Amino acid sequence: MSYGTREMTTVTVFRYDPALDQEPRYEKYEVPFEPNESIVGVLDYIRAHYDSTFSFRYSCRTGCCMICTYRLNGKTVVTCRTKMQKDMVIEPVNKDRVMKDLMVNMDR
Amino acid sequence: MLTENIPQVSTDVLIIGTEAAGAKAALEIAKAGYKALVVTKSVAGKSGVTVQAVATYNAALGPDDSPELHLMDTLKGGKYLNNQAMAELFTREAPNVVHELEAEGCKFARQQGHPERYDLYHYPGHSQARGAYTYPGGTTGRQLMSTMIRALKKHEQIKIQNDVMIIDILTNQERTVGALGVDLKTGGFILFAARAVILTTGGAMQIFSNNAAAREATGDGYAMAYRLGLPLVDMEFCQFFPYNVVAPKTLYAQQTVCQLCQNFGAQLLNYKGERFMVKYDPVNMERGTRDIVSRGIFIEIKEGRGTKNGGVYMDVSFLPKNVLENWIADNHPGWDFGGVKMLDEGIDLREEAIEIAPLAHFYLGGIQINTRCETGIAGLFAAGEVCGGSHGANRLGGNALPEVQVFGKIAGNMAVEYLKAGGADGGSFDESVVLAREQQVKEMMGRDQGISPLVLRNRIQEAMFEVSLIKDEASVKKALGQIESMREDLTKLVVKTPRGSYNLELLDAFEDEFMLDVAEMHLRGALLRTESRGAHYRLDYQEKDDQNWLKNIIVQKKNGRMNFTTTPVVFDKVGWEGLK
Numbered sequence: 028m029s030y031g032t033r034e035m036t037t038v039t040v041f042r043y044d045p046a047l048d049q050e051p052r053y054e055k056y057e058v059p060f061e062p063n064e065s066i067v068g069v070l071d072y073i074r075a076h077y078d079s080t081f082s083f084r085y086s087c088r089t090g091c092c093m094i095c096t097y098r099l100n101g102k103t104v105v106t107c108r109t110k111m112q113k114d115m116v117i118e119p120v121n122k123d124r125v126m127k128d129l130m131v132n133m134d135r
Numbered sequence: 136m137l138t139e140n141i142p143q144v145s146t147d148v149l150i151i152g153t154e155a156a157g158a159k160a161a162l163e164i165a166k167a168g169y170k171a172l173v174v175t176k177s178v179a180g181k182s183g184v185t186v187q188a189v190a191t192y193n194a195a196l197g198p199d200d201s202p203e204l205h206l207m208d209t210l211k212g213g214k215y216l217n218n219q220a221m222a223e224l225f226t227r228e229a230p231n232v233v234h235e236l237e238a239e240g241c242k243f244a245r246q247q248g249h250p251e252r253y254d255l256y257h258y259p260g261h262s263q264a265r266g267a268y269t270y271p272g273g274t275t276g277r278q279l280m281s282t283m284i285r286a287l288k289k290h291e292q293i294k295i296q297n298d299v300m301i302i303d304i305l306t307n308q309e310r311t312v313g314a315l316g317v318d319l320k321t322g323g324f325i326l327f328a329a330r331a332v333i334l335t336t337g338g339a340m341q342i343f344s345n346n347a348a349a350r351e352a353t354g355d356g357y358a359m360a361y362r363l364g365l366p367l368v369d370m371e372f373c374q375f376f377p378y379n380v381v382a383p384k385t386l387y388a389q390q391t392v393c394q395l396c397q398n399f400g401a402q403l404l405n406y407k408g409e410r411f412m413v414k415y416d417p418v419n420m421e422r423g424t425r426d427i428v429s430r431g432i433f434i435e436i437k438e439g440r441g442t443k444n445g446g447v448y449m450d451v452s453f454l455p456k457n458v459l460e461n462w463i464a465d466n467h468p469g470w471d472f473g474g475v476k477m478l479d480e481g482i483d484l485r486e487e488a489i490e491i492a493p494l495a496h497f498y499l500g501g502i503q504i505n506t507r508c509e510t511g512i513a514g515l516f517a518a519g520e521v522c523g524g525s526h527g528a529n530r531l532g533g534n535a536l537p538e539v540q541v542f543g544k545i546a547g548n549m550a551v552e553y554l555k556a557g558g559a560d561g562g563s564f565d566e567s568v569v570l571a572r573e574q575q576v577k578e579m580m581g582r583d584q585g586i587s588p589l590v591l592r593n594r595i596q597e598a599m600f601e602v603s604l605i606k607d608e609a610s611v612k613k614a615l616g617q618i619e620s621m622r623e624d625l626t627k628l629v630v631k632t633p634r635g636s637y638n639l640e641l642l643d644a645f646e647d648e649f650m651l652d653v654a655e656m657h658l659r660g661a662l663l664r665t666e667s668r669g670a671h672y673r674l675d676y677q678e679k680d681d682q683n684w685l686k687n688i689i690v691q692k693k694n695g696r697m698n699f700t701t702t703p704v705v706f707d708k709v710g711w712e713g714l715k
Contacts, residue, residue: 046635062481063383063444074639079587080632082639084177087349089388090473091189091277092181108385108475126320127637133178134297 036060038069038111041118042081042128051122054078060113066106067095070117070129083129096120097129138569142318143326146172146294147558148550149314151301151356152335153179154186155276155536156519156543158283159232160333163547165290169554171547172327173293174316176300176351176642180284183337183351184520185536188276189390189473191266192236192243193533194229196253200263202227209534210709212260213527214669215685216369219708220506221525224545229537232544233267241282243267258532259397259425266533272466273391273473279536298637299325302572302645304332304359304515305564311514312559315569317641322634324572330558331550334360334510334517335543338498339653340373341646343603344596345445346495347379347388353646354653356521360502361652365511366691368523369500370653371660374530374670375604376496377429380489382444383480388494389472395451395484396421396428399462403432404448404488405440411447426529429493430672433604436492448488456485493604497535499526499670500660503689508546514559518546524687528669576630579644585629588643594621595650599657606661607674615658622651655697660688663699681715 035057043051056073067085074081085095090108097106098118106117117129124131148164150157153175161171175182195205205226210217237243244254244267256266269278287293298319305313311332318325339354340346357367378393380386395401403421405411415431416423423431432447441447451459463470463484470477482489501523508516519539526534598617602610625648632638666680667673686701706714 044633044635046633063385065384065387068384075589079589079640082632082637085350086177086182087184087187089187089347090475091186092178092349094178094181105474107387108473110383110385110480127635130637130639132320133181 033059036113038073038114039116040070040073040081040129041122043125044080044127051125053116060111062110064111066097066099066104066109066111066115066117069111069115070106082127084131084133094133138326138566141324141326141569143328144172145328146170147329147554148172148331148333149174149327149329150333150335151314152183152337152519152521153295154183154335154337155279155283156539156546157333157335158280158287159540159543160335160518160547160550161287161293162283162290163544164551165292167551169292169551171293172296172329173287174296174299174301174327176298176319178297179295180280182349184349185280185539186276187347187349188279188536189273190275191256191258191268191533192233192275192279192536193258193261193265193531194233194267194537195226195263195265196230196233196267197255197263197265198252200265202229204262205229205265207709208261209531210527210714212529212531214529214679215527215681215711215714216668216687216704217527218368218524219705222527223708224506225525225538225541228541228544232537232540236279236282239282239286241278242269244270256533260531261533275536300642300645301355301359303568304334304363305568306363306512307559307562307564309512310559310562311512312562312564315572317645319637319642322636322638322641324569326569330560331514331516331553333546333550334502334515334521335519335546336521338501338520339650340495340498342595342599342650342654342657343373343495344593344600345375345492345603347376347390348495352498353650354498355646355649356517357501357656358649358652360510360517361656361690361692363512363515364692366503366689367501367656368503368687368689369528369660370523370656370690371664371688372499372528372670373495373657374497374499375429375493377425377432377493378449378491379494381446381492382442382490383482385475385480386472386477386482389475391466391472392449392489392491394466395449399451399454399458401449401451402453403428404450405435406442406447407440409440411435411440426670426672430604432491432493437601441492442490444490446490446492449491450488451484452486452488459485495603497530499523499528499530506545507549508542509549514553516546516550518542528671576641579628579630579641580634582627582629585627586624588628588630588640588647591621591624591628591647592643592650595647595654599654602658602661605672605674608662611658611662615655615662618651618654618658625651656690659697659699660690663688685711
C-alpha cells in the first residue's frame with residue numbers, strides 16, 4: 028500500500044450489456060496501484076467508484092469457489108487469489124457465454 | 136390474473152439453496168420419486184459457504200468414540216444453550232451421512248496401513264478425534280460439493296437452476312404454495328409453484344464488514360421466514376473465527392495459520408509492536424480460548440492499535456528456522472496455502488509477521504424448527520445454517536457439515552412424507568405480494584437520484600462491525616439507531632443497471648433489505664441478553680448468568696412488530712447436573 032499520493036494504474040475491462048451494446052467493448056479505468064490488492068478487489072473498486080452497473084461473478088473470495096476466474100492479460104487466473112498488476116486487461120474466460128460484462132452463463 | 140406475464144415453473148418440491156443441506160434434501164426427494172427443483176442465486180456447487188469448509192466433517196467414527204460423547208462435547212461447546220433434541224439427532228446420524236457420502240464417491244482419509252480406520256483430526260473442544268477429512272488437506276467442503284452435484288445430476292427428477300434469487304415464499308391459508316424469485320439471467324421475476332418448499336439458504340455473516348463468508352450469506356432465509364411470522368431462535372449469536380489472514384488480500388481469510396498459534400505459540404503484536412494479550416489474558420496469553428483472543432484482537436483494532444489492513448500481527452519469526460520449515464514442508468509444501476504460495480506473495484514467516492483478524496464465520500441462530508425440520512407453516516421446511524439451535528451459543532470446529540447434511544436429509548424425507556399425505560395443490564397465492572415487488576423494482580429503477588445498494592450494503596456492514604465482537608447497551612443502541620435509519624434508505628435505493636441480464640445491483644438491493652431485518656434481530660436480541668455467553672459478549676455484563684439465562688431468545692413478527700420472548704432450555708437429553 029502506498030502513502031501520500033497514490034500511484035495509479037490503468038485497468039482495461041471487457042464490458043458488454045446485450046440490452047444496450049451492439050457488441051462488446053473495452054473500458055479503461057484508473058485505479059490505485061496497491062501491490063497487496065487482489066484483482067477481484069480491483070473489480071470491486073471499479074464497481075464502487077466508477078460504474079455501479081458493472082457486473083461480475085465472485086463469491087467466497089477465499090480461493091474455494093473459483094467463480095471469479097477470469098482472464099488476466101490472456102491467462103486464466105482465480106482473481107481473488109491473484110495480485111493486481113500494472114496495466115491489466117481483464118476478460119471473461121469464455122466470451123461466447125457472456126450474459127453481461129464478466130458474467131458468463133455457468134449452467135452445465 | 137395480474138401476474139400472468141411472469142414465467143411460471145412447477146415442481147413437487149422447491150429447494151432454495153443448492154449446497155450441503157439443499158443438495159442432500161434434493162437427493163432424498165428424487166429417491167422417493169418426486170421432482171425437486173434446486174435454485175441458487177449463484178452457481179450450484181460453488182455458491183455459499185460449504186465449499187469454504189476447509190476443515191472436517193465430524194462424526195463419531197473412532198474406536199473409542201460414540202454419538203453420546205459427541206453430543207456431550209457439542210452441548211458443552213454450545214455453553215448449554217443448544218436445542219438438545221437437534222444436537223442429539225445430528226450427532227447420532229452423522230456417521231451414517233459420512234457413509235452415504237462415501238457411497239456416492241467422496242473419499243475420506245484413512246490411516247496409513249489401516250484402510251478400515253478413518254484418519255480423524257482432533258479439534259479443540261472435542262474429547263475425541265472425530266474430524267473426517269478429504270485429501271488433499273483443506274478440500275473437505277469442495278469435495279463434498281463435487282460429490283453432491285455429481286449425485287444430483289444422476290437423477291432426472293432433479294433440476295438445478297442457477298442465478299435465481301428467491302425473495303418471497305408464497306402461501307395460501309397457512310400452506311406453502313411456492314415462491315417468487317428474480318431470474319438474474321433475464322432480470323425479470325419468476326414464479327415457482329411448488330407443493331412443498333425447503334429453505335436451505337445458509338447464514339448471514341455478510342451483515343458484518345469483518346466476515347469471511349461467501350457473498351451469498353446475506354440471511355435471505357431468516358428474513359423471508361421472519362416476514363411470514365415464523366419464530367427464529369438465538370439470533371444474537373454469530374460466531375467469529377479469530378485467526379484469519381487479512382493481508383495480502385490474495386491470502387484473505389486463510390485460516391490454517393491458526394495452527395501457528397495453537398501449536399507453536401505464535402505471538403500477537405499490535406501496530407506498536409506490543410504483545411497485547413498480556414492485558415486480556417496474562418496467564419495464557421495467545422493460547423487463551425478463541426473467544427478471549429478474538430476479543431483482545433478486536434479491541435486493539437477498534438482502539439486504533441491495529442494495522443492499516445485492519446488486523447494485528449501474528450509472529451513466529453522467533454522460532455528456529457527449521458522448526459517452521461519442517462511444519463511448512465509437512466502441511467503446506469512449497470509454502471502453498473490453498474493454491475497461493477505465501478513466499479511469492481511477499482510473506483516470509485521466518486522473518487516477518489502476518490496480519491490476522493477475527494472474522495464472522497458461522498451464524499448460530501436461525502429459524503426455529505422441530506426435529507422434523509418443520510417451520511410452523513405447512514409445507515415449508517428448513518435445514519442447515521438457516522436454522523438455529525443445534526450449536527447453542529458456540530459451534531465446535533468441524534460440526535457444521537454433519538449438522539447441515541443430517542438436517543438436509545431429514546427435510547427431504549419430511550417433504551416426501553408431506554407430499555404423500557397430500558401436500559399443497561399448487562393453489563393460488565396472494566398476488567399483492569408480487570405486485571408490491573413489481574412496484575418496488577419499478578421505483579428503484581425509475582429514480583434519478585438516491586442511494587446505491589452497494590453504498591447501503593457498506594453502511595450496514597460498517598455499523599455492525601462496531602458491535603461485532605463486543606457489545607454494551609450504548610453501542611448496541613447506537614447501531615440499532617443507524618440500522619433503523621437505514622430502513623428509510625431502502626425507499627431511496629437507485630438501481631442504475633437497466634433491466635436485463637445479470638443485474639448485480641438489483642441483487643444487492645434485495646439483499647440489503649434482508650440484511651437490515653437480520654441486523655435488527657441480532658441487535659435487539661443482544662440487547663435483551665444481559666449476560667456474556669459463547670459468541671455473545673457484553674462489556675456491561677461480562678459473566679455467564681446460568682441463574683437467569685439458560686434460556687433461548689425467540690424473535691417473531693407480531694402485528695407488524697419485532698416481538699421477543701424467552702423460553703427455557705429443555706434439558707431432555709442430558710440433564711443440567713450432568714453438564715455443568
